[in-house]
Amino acid sequence: MDEQDFFGEGELVAVLTTQPLDRKLDYKAPEGGCFRGAFVEVPLGPRKVLGVVWAKGRGDFDYSKVRPVNRVLEVAPMRDEMRGFLERVSEYTLTPMHAMLRLATRAPGLSDPPSMRKIYRLGEGEPSRQTDARKRVVETLTEYGGLAFTLKELSDMAGVTSSVVKGLVKQGVVREEDTPRDVPFFRLDPEHAGKDLTADQAVGADALRAGVRSGKYGTTLLRGVTGSGKTEVYLEAVAECLRMGRQALVLLPEIALTAEFLTRVEARFGSKPAEWHSGVTMTERRRIWKMVGQGGAQVVIGARSALFLPYQNLGLIVVDEEHDTSYKQDDGVLYNARDMAVLRASICGARVVLASATPSLESWANAEAGKYEKLELTSRFGEAVLPEMKAIDMRVEDLPGSCWISPSLQRAVNTRLEKGEQSLLFINRRGYAPVTICRACGHQIGCDHCDARMVEHRFLKRLVCHQCGETKPMPEECPSCHVEGKLAPVGPGVERLAEEAETLWPEARLAVLSSDLFGSARALKEGINTIAEGGADIIIGTQLVAKGHNFPLLTLVGVIDADLGLQGSDLRAAERTFQLMRQVAGRAGRSEKKGQALLQTFQPEHPVIRAILSGDELGFWKTEADERRHAGVPPFGRMAGIILSSPDVQQVFDLGNALARSDGPMRAIGAQVFGPAPAPIARVRGRHRVRLLVKAEKSAPIQAALAQWVGQFKLKGDIRLSVDIDPQSF
Ligand code: ADP
Ligand code: ZN
DSSP states (O other): OOOGGOOTTOOOEEEEEEEEEOEEEEOOOOOOOEEEOOEEEETTTEEEEEEEEEEOOOSSSSOOOOOOOOESSSSSSOHHHHHHHHHHHHHTOOOOOOHHHHHHHHOOTTTTTEEEEEEEESSOOSSSOOOOHHHHHHHHHHHHHTTTTTTHHHHHHHTHHHHHHHHHHHHHHEEEEEEEEEEOOOOOOSSOOOOOHHHHHHHHHHHHHHHHTTTEEEEEEEEEEEOOOOOHHHHHHHHHHTTTTTTTEEESOGGGHHHHHHHHHHHHHHOEEEEESTSSHHHHHHHHHHHHHTTTTEEEEEEEEGGGSOSEEEEEEEEEEETTTGGEEEEEEEEEEEHHHHHHHHHHHHHEEEEEOOOOHHHHHHTTTSSEEEEEEESSSSOOOOOEEEEEEESOOOOOOOOOOHHHHHHHHHHHHHTTTTEEEEOOSSSBSSSSETTTOOOOOOOSSSSSBBEEEOOOTTEEEETOOOOOOSSBBTHHHHHHBEEESSSSSHHHHHHHHHHOOOOOOSEEEEEGOSSSSHHHHHHHHHHHOOOOOEEOOGGGGGSHHHHHHHEEEESSTTTGGGGSSSSTHHHHHHHHHHHHHSOOOOSSSOOOEEEEEEESHHHHHHHHHHHHHHHHHHHHHHHHHHHHTTEEEEEEEEEEESSSSHHHHHHHHHHTTTTTHHHHHTTTEEEEEEEEEEEETTTTEEEEEEEETTTSOHHHHHHHHHHHHOOTTTTTTEEEEOSSOO
16 A cells, blocks of 8 residues: 555545445544555534545535534455455446445444454473373474464363363463454365365366465456366366465355365365355354454355455456356346456456366356456266256157156156165155146136245145245135135146155155255255265255265166256247256266256257257357357347336336437437336346346447436435346346
8 A cells, every 4th residue: 555545634535335325425534544455434414424434525515514523433444456346346237336335244243343352372391190181282282393282172072171270270281261252263284185186187286276375366267067076177277376375255045055165175275264144144254254354264155245355366266157146136236246256356357267077158258258266176076967958849748638657657666666776756846736727717826926926835734936936825715706625736746746646656865956945054954965975866856966966875876857847938938948957967876976967848849948958068159159159149239127016007117118229328328128018027026127128239338328328317205226147038
């Protein structure tokens, strides 16, 4: 930091706060001055709010009326690159800066002064009388070098009562110190337990290590079938990052995966890394936030919001399962974590590894265009081989109504049962049945607040709206014609499939894996472990099982409805189905036993189904890319969605039409505006949603034009507008 970055007492500073204001506020620097980037507490009306000293003040108010900053917080100031990152994300996603700051300070208690606690480390003294218990305490402290422990940690690890430790403190053998409560994480050791890599893997690891050593930005697309050792390979890049004294971030799409992953990282580096996601306690969040800022956390394993932690020296970002759609979700700020990871890395000179068995078309195209480096692992580790893929043509299967497991699939499961191997029946639908229909009048039960059908969940004994979460008991009579006892389930859900499997195989042990059947991430993890250890013969699961879990005994995957994702008009449907089917099939045969994947389909000649079966990935991407290029949509063109919502349907359409009529700023950059039309989900929680889609050339300055276009309108009443750059569906 140079002198320009310091503001002496009384100098004017512009402070960005987390309050929804459209400008930064001027304050006087406090006694002792403050640095640019300092986290401060400032008065705002009668309140005290959190802010960051962003720049020199504007001084367009009467100086004597400007209030001073209350105090500077005892946390590391926000670094230049972080301020730059927040500004760039704000520009890209058209998100106001106060919302960006909120995203970057999601650690409660940030403004509390540090509290103290006692820690224990090895002292100089000799014990007056040696006992086994005392010896164990000294040994534990010696073994971990200079590390300090809390009283509980130390007594637990040494297997003694806390009074033994206290006794040693009196004699000076153990030293007791006061330290801030937020303690650093244990050090991770890059040399702790490296694996012998296969030739294929070693080449990949070398390339990634060299990239990390360069200390410059660069992105590598690491492609490899499930089980090929992508994780092993990118952990070597993490090791290199540790050797260089830089921090590493690994993003995972699903919290349920982190526990298994943490164990793996611990096995590789000897200690647990920091873990950041919505399930982490508030105290722990504050600790991680501070330690990441001070360099006391070397590796963070986290969900997408971990991108906004205040890294001191970030050298590597891994985005695992980079194609996963959950990297883009609406939590106030609409951003795609994969894309923002690349942005963040390019600002701070870090490497990015995008890992996937089935990359997104975006990343595939970037690699083809030479923007990303390409690395490929072609074979599975050890004896494991890719499953054989086959279609079951449902048009010729002899199957009674309301049954979904075809005779061919049944035979395949029988064979596995005889051999003591596991089968997975996959259906991407939660609940019992997707539709509940009245057989007297044809009425389908829908949600009162959303444009969605209510899904019967027998397990919960209720109807559930998958849009808004609203539930209600199954009615006795039809809400429309009031005839009793005529409501019937239509179509299969995971629970109904389980019922069918139970009838077919009463002796078999069934396990149903669906997110809503587990109360917590821990329960889910236990369920998964039980299955992995052989505690089930047949697994019935939703999308949840497609992601990353390792089931060594699993040799058969039966996809109940391979056509499911191909309906609808979404241009990404083919890509999604291709990825999902390949991921699910990849669950089979991950150890030495050969696997098989059977896809039940009514359209075996559909090009996407054919591509899945033949495994012709390159051919699939090429065809898909041609279609998107032709249509001028991402990744070959730019798109943005404008979503308007209001409880009043007339109001949203009126504003939508007004926007469409005044699309001058968009036309000026050669963009086309489509709509307004009902959004993909036309009503959520009682709000009607209307969408306008914007399509432009890849090089068009779409953000500036959007800001100008939307900026012409003042939002009245209860109407909301949000901009979605690079929408997931189009
Ligand atoms: P991917 O991330 O590509 O799905 P993983 O890295 O999870 O693959 O590897 C699959 C399995 O094979 C894991 O259990 C992993 O520990 C094991 N494995 C992969 N490579 C090696 C290796 N070189 N030595 C030992 N085990 C390996
Ligand atoms: Zn609803």
